[in-house]
Amino acid sequence: MFNYGSYVQMISQKFIIKSIADNNITITGYASVYNVVDQQNDIIIKGTFLSPDNQTVKFLWQHDIIQPIGAIKSLHEDNYGLQIEAVINGNIRSGREAIELVKQGAVDGLSIGFNLQSAYYNHLGQRVIEKAELLEVSIVTFPANTHAKIYNIVNVNQQEHMNIEATNSENTEQITKQIKMLEDKINNIQTVLARPELGNDNNNIEYKAAFGDYLRKGNMNSLIQKSLSSAAGEGDVLLVPTLYSKIVGEIKARSPMRQLASIETISTNALDVVIEDGKFTSGWIGDAERREDTETPKLKQKRILVHELYAQPKATQALIDDSAIQIEDWLVKCLINSFIKIENAAFINGSGEKQPKGILHDDHKIKNIDVGDIKLQDLLLNLINDLDEEYLTNASFLMNRTTLSAIQQLKDETGRFIWQQTFTESLSHTIFGIPVVCCAEMPSIEVGKCAIAFGDFDSAYKIVDRSGVNIMRDQYTEKPFVKFYTVKRVGGDVVNPEALRFAKF
Structure with missing residues (x-):
């Protein structure tokens, strides 16, 4: 006999349910919309569901595992979300009920069930789900994501199209605006973060391969040719962007002060901040009365310098040459563990001399x-x-x-x-x-x-990061070890006591 209590317990412990937009009998729509905060304060990002198999992912009614209502024809990913095409089986009772309710507009949401494999929390406390195993897609009454709506229905046998949007043009217009808004946000983010090596997949792959060759063999020529950035100093190179992003993301997730403070990324050695000393004032006045001057705060300029934070992990050349060792992952792990603790200490107790000025400094x-x-x-x-x-x-x-x-x-x-x-x-x-x-x-x-x-x-408190992490390979000073001298530049100071x-x- 089916034990519903065990099923609920399984859901609460490891089986996570999300809701999202859908269409059709064959229905088409989105089983998951990316970069949207749902009612459970979760965000699903692109690439979370790697190569979902429509043969193994089940199509259910209201997440009831004993009520499949059809089969999924296709699942594929685009920039907006995980698109689905599925057929509701009208020859079974639950399928007929689902078809009628969807046509009526009484039920118009989709929901996904999956096993969580990897996630992290951003600075807003929202859980960002980055890897999961998709198990099922359900038609549901109450989606966790309120943007999840079914657009239209296609009758498989008669090839009749019923456009649900026609019955709710206002909802259609709202969804179109939301899609346009998300596309604009994505374009803005891509513009801000665009770097030559990130903007071209082939260039990024080649640069990463060249960087791995540099770490293992010290071959710098191919890396210099692939890197289009001039931010690296003489004798060193910039950390490959994907590894840099991984380091920065992990440090932010594990650093208490980075979770709380504001963070600014710059390309220079200092950030100038304008601070208000005092407050604006205002007041009530009659139509014909004289307007007296109101108090205006004095503006002061504060400069936050970035300081060099370095680490120097080392390994034998024999270990580096071992093809089973992921040298990039080893280096990232060493740098993350090294940088996190010393950064946190400076943000709290730092003197401001060759390091950030901490919140406990007497000057504040x-x-x-x-x-x-x-x-x-x-x-x-x-x-x-x-x-x-x-x-x-x-x-x-x-x-x-x-x-x-x-x-x-x-x-x-x-x-x-x-x-x-x-x-x-x-x-x-x-x-x-x-x-x-x-x-x-x-x-x-x-x-x-x-x-x-x-x-x-x-x-x-404001934390200032200079973009990029520089690394220099040193195989001479401590043979048989190869040292990786790595520099990250960061500053910090109180801007509003x-x-x-x-x-x-």
């Missing part, structure tokens, strides 16, 4: 809320209430796990814990409903230490 004059004799719970409330309302919407707590452990034991007047774990993510925490981010580099609770930071870090508060113990 960020307001401290002293503990004194008040309870820790009252201190947290004081932090929240002291921050200007304009920064509260995007505010977060930043502390280490030892500090969080002490807060997890606190209760409010009703006996409920003020700390809560979110339902959507097992490692996410809130205090009084405000997100908490843990960072090992933050001080523990000690006398004279600012153990808790609170505020809108996106407004308060009013958006932050510290709890000082």
Whole structure:
């Protein structure tokens, strides 16, 4: 006998369901739309479903595994999403019901079921699904993605076309606008990020092969010919763009400060930021009354320099020559682990000399809320209430796990814990409903230490990256090892101290 409870448990643990737009009896439409945030705060990107097989992917009604309603004819990917063509079987009861409901417009969504294989969280806390095994596509009543709609139906036997859009022209126009908007966004992103080696697949493949040849054999001539960028210094080369993107993405996903702060990528050695010292004011006035000058903040310029962050992993030439070793992946892993920890330490405690200036640096004059004799719970409330309302919407707590452990034991007047774990993510925490981010580099609770930071870090702190990572292969100075001297340039500084508060113990 079919155990529905086990099926629900399977869904909640590893079988993830998404909804999306569809068409037809043969129906055609999109089983998944890319780069759209759904109601579960997830985003599916292009390439998530590699070569889905329409012979093995099932076509169901309302995700009921005992109610297949037909067969999928084709699945293929374009820039908008995963396109599907499927036939609803009108010779079975569930198929006839589905056909009538789709024609009526009572049911117009599609949903996908898959096993998650790879995902990461972006700086907005949205889960980006990048690899999954597609198991089934269903016609559903309530799609998780509200943009998912069926467009039209084709009667297989009579070859009659029923255009659902004709019954809802307003919906059609809205969908067309949404598609156009997504296409414009994609074009804008491609324009901003375009580099010669990324814009041409053949050039990118050749450059990557040349880069691998450089890592293994030190052959630099072919790499210089393939690379169209002049950003590399004498004797070194730019890290291949795909590997650079992987390093930057992984560092951002694992760096607490990069998740919270604003990030700017530049091609020079410094970023000039204009800061307002004070606030604009306004007032009420009658029609014929004289207009007095209002207060205007002074504008100050702040320069954030980028500093050289280096790593120098090494391996024997014999290991590098081993064709079973993915030398690029090994290098990326070494660089990520090396860069993350030292970056985080600088963003918190950095001196500003040959490294970013951290948020705890005395120069920033960020307001401290002293503990004194008040309870820790009252201190947290004081932090929240002291921050200007304009920064509260995007505010977060930043502390280490030892500090969080002490807060997890606190209760409010009703006996409920003020700390809560979110339902959507097992490692996410809130205090009084405000997100908490843990960072090992933050001080523990000690006398004279600012153990808790609170505020809108996106407004308060800016991280500056210089595009590109340079690498130099050195097979001479420490034989039999080959060293890979790698440089990443990064800076950081507080640009708005009013958006932050510290709890000082």
